[in-house]
Amino acid sequence: MSDAYLALEDGRVIEARGRASGRTRGELVFTTAYTGYEESLTDPSYEEQVLTFSYPLIGNYGVREERFESDRIHPRAAIAREFTDDVVEWFDSEDVPAIDHIDTRDLVTAVREEGAMKCGIAVGDDVTPEDAKEELANCKGMSEHTEIGAQVSTVDHETYEGGGETDVALVDCGAKMSIVDSLNERGADVHVLPHDIDAETIEALDSDVLFISNGPGDPANFTQAQSLVEEFVGEIPLAGICLGQQVIARALGGTTEKMAFGHRGVNQPVRDLNTGKVVMTTQNHGYTVGKPGDLNVTQVNVNDDTAEGLENDDLNVITRQYHPEAHPGPNDSLDFFDDVLAMTENETKAVVSD
Ligand SMILES: NC(=O)CC[C@H](N)C(=O)O
Numbered sequence: 536m537s538d539a540y541l542a543l544e545d546g547r548v549i550e551a552r553g554r555a556s557g558r559t560r561g562e563l564v565f566t567t568a569y570t571g572y573e574e575s576l577t578d579p580s581y582e583e584q585v586l587t588f589s590y591p592l593i594g595n596y597g598v599r600e601e602r603f604e605s606d607r608i609h610p611r612a613a614i615a616r617e618f619t620d621d622v623v624e625w626f627d628s629e630d631v632p633a634i635d636h637i638d639t640r641d642l643v644t645a646v647r648e649e650g651a652m653k654c655g656i657a658v659g660d661d662v663t664p665e666d667a668k669e670e671l672a673n674c675k676g677m678s679e680h681t682e683i684g685a686q687v688s689t690v691d692h693e694t695y696e697g698g699g700e701t702d703v704a705l706v707d708c709g710a711k712m713s714i715v716d717s718l719n720e721r722g723a724d725v726h727v728l729p730h731d732i733d734a735e736t737i738e739a740l741d742s743d744v745l746f747i748s749n750g751p752g753d754p755a756n757f758t759q760a761q762s763l764v765e766e767f768v769g770e771i772p773l774a775g776i777c778l779g780q781q782v783i784a785r786a787l788g789g790t791t792e793k794m795a796f797g798h799r800g801v802n803q804p805v806r807d808l809n810t811g812k813v814v815m816t817t818q819n820h821g822y823t824v825g826k827p828g829d830l831n832v833t834q835v836n837v838n839d840d841t842a843e844g845l846e847n848d849d850l851n852v853i854t855r856q857y858h859p860e861a862h863p864g865p866n867d868s869l870d871f872f873d874d875v876l877a878m879t880e881n882e883t884k885a886v887v888s889d
Pocket residue numbers: 580748749750751752753754776777778779819820821822823
């Protein structure tokens with residue numbers, strides 16, 4: 536065990552128990568999920584953030600690679616009331632600092648009351664509160680990470696076969712593997728493509744759907760993905776999850792804005808405006824779509840009315856702000872992937888107005 540300090544943007548420096556050593560910084564976020572720590576820790580959407588688990592015991596069913604959503608831990612550090620030794624071993628092996636024996640209820644309340652905040656962490660035998668404060672002083676805001684796509688995206692084009700019934704071009708802005716799996720399970724081959732893939736390559740692939748993935752940071756920093764949407768809307772059916780919804784909305788004349796502390800858990804209620812049905816969803820985002828542009832809001836968050844689903848039937852566009860692929864969380868909205876693939880049977884009826 537070693538010393539550990541957490542410096543917060545609200546001026547506090549909190550002492551904790553050090554579990555995995557190192558110094559780092561990031562935007563302090565949380566998840567209220569009580570299971571799924573392997574999936575959350577490997578979700579690329581947490582890049583440049585520090586993840587606090589509000590559930591008190593994390594690691595109690597071990598660490599298994601088949602549950603990973605990518606090939607590494609993405610949050611810069613992790614915080615819990617208590618981490619098991621298994622999970623600490625994993626943090627150590629990836630050089631990700633971790634702290635526990637800290638009042639995570641207090642921490643989550645502070646983020647919920649004061650909004651998203653930066654933090655600095657120092658863990659080690661000789662660290663001081665000043666070290667954590669220095670990390671905090673060097674912490675950038677999420678929108679300042681302009682190259683964040685390059686940090687998480689695949690560099691090479693990779694194809695995951697699902698039977699070849701349809702063919703999806705997935706622009707990897709930090710994609711979770713469960714999105715690929717969900718499409719493969721429905722007979723689709725999936726081309727996972729770098730976040731900055733050019734339009735010519737997409738054109739040459741001649742895929743049935745262009746899909747923009749989830750991903751970390753400010754959607755405004757994914758300019759190439761946005762220009763692909765602008766280029767192909769009306770020509771190929773378009774789909775997006777989380778950051779993908781945000782990028783597609785921006786491309787189609789909409790806006791995105793930073794939320795106070797975001798939606799962070801696996802029990803976020805979403806109402807479908809056509810059917811009135813409410814489903815429980817998995818969410819971890821700090822930005823939201825303000826104006827939907829050429830899209831219609833078809834689903835809203837029951838807690839705050841923000842846009843959870845956007846669609847345009849004429850243009851063949853469908854997006855979700857939450858994570859229909861779950862992992863972690865409930866499977867209530869897996870039919871999104873059926874709706875995405877069903878678009879390949881519709882003819883595009885209109886072109887976008889400019
Ligand atoms: N899970 C995600 O794709 C997150 C999207 C975006 N980075 C946000 O925080 O809003």
